[in-house]
Amino acid sequence: MADPSDVFDLLGLTEYETTALEELLSLGRTTAPNLASATGIPKARIYGVLDALADRGFVKVVPGRPKEYQPKAPEDILDRAVENRRQSFEGFTQEIDANREAFLSEYRPRYERANEDISPTAELFHVVDVGGPSERETRRLYRDAGETLRIITNSFAYLDSVAGALEDALAAGADVAVLFLHPDRLPPEKAAVQADVVERLRREFTAVEFRFSDQKLPWRGTVVDPSMDYDGGEAILLVEEPDVPNHMRQAALTDNGSFVAGMQRYFDLVWEYESQASGDVYT
Known part of the structure; x- marks a missing residue:
């Protein structure tokens, strides 16, 4: 109290x-x-x-x-x-x-x-610190999603901090899909976190689709409303740097339509050819 x-x-x-x-x-x-x-x-x-x-x-x-x-x-x-x-x-x-x-x-x-x-490429990204700033930007992206929300994550351990924004995205009619790293590729403690998150998604966010990548994921983040005409969309991403502590890391934000479309294509390829359905991983 x-x-x-x-x-x-x-x-x-x-x-x-x-x-x-x-x-x-x-x-x-x-x-x-x-x-x-x-x-x-x-x-x-x-x-x-x-x-x-x-x-x-x-x-x-x-x-x-x-x-x-x-x-x-x-x-x-x-x-x-x-x-x-x-x-x-x-x-x-x-x-x-x-x-x-x-x-x-x-x-x-x-x-x-x-x-x-200034060269156009200088505006390709801007960065925010990992933690509170990156989570605030992630919540904003969720709430801005009009049609499509794609999430790439290891265990989605930050679900608590974005749950309200995820509910808003679903209520607005966004199609939401989450690509997890397969639990066999996670340390036991992170695999346990992932199992709890999956159970919560099944219980509270029934409209969310999710699959599990068989291969390592080189980056994690969110893609919102990509356009294959390269004229829209926004994304936040964090590359894998296992030896760098979170408090020293930064996440990149971009609204470059071409880059966002490329991230969406990567998501689609892994989803289609290198991932397993939830029922094959968690019964």
Whole structure:
């Protein structure tokens, strides 16, 4: 269960502001000196802390001699935090829009001059780190799939991180197929992971087809909506580098239609001539 006090971090409060607000929610209405004594916040700082909380709308200032400070109800604090963030974002958007034309007029010509001599092959790929970044891109590809989604993997150990996106692809009507490496070619621990994933696919993703490659797979990744006219599609791939740890590896992304079509042809050939059906591998 999440720690309720973690919400104070989301509110963007300083340590003193968090301490003061949390104590106020327990004390109720009180004076600045009393709160300073209860929290250990220096008296020279307590008024600035309370003013900052009041400016955010988390604390009510009660006039008098001396002034008192009363916390807003917890639900009001959360609602106010959301409203503060919305207003901040709207202000940021307005500032960007106000400066957009001048920025583009100045910097777009510079960008175009700097990139006009770049070879087309330089744009064939761009790379992301393996792990969180590559998984985010993979989820995006799954969700962008309109017709075809092809996955090449050893054990599909990352299924948990992409399951929601896979469900979205299937719901959108994409034809999904997974090409696994045959479990006989996997270490025992990865073969066990693969067996669990296969069972889950059979149970939860019944529309997904899958087969098992008899040969080594030189790369792993995803191909989305390839076109044999070479005018569409996107892919992410990771080549086999057994001696390189994952945290030092990168995955390549491409939307080059010719390359994506070539990856699809590779998938189709292995699927047709060098793989076994699920029933022949897992009974």
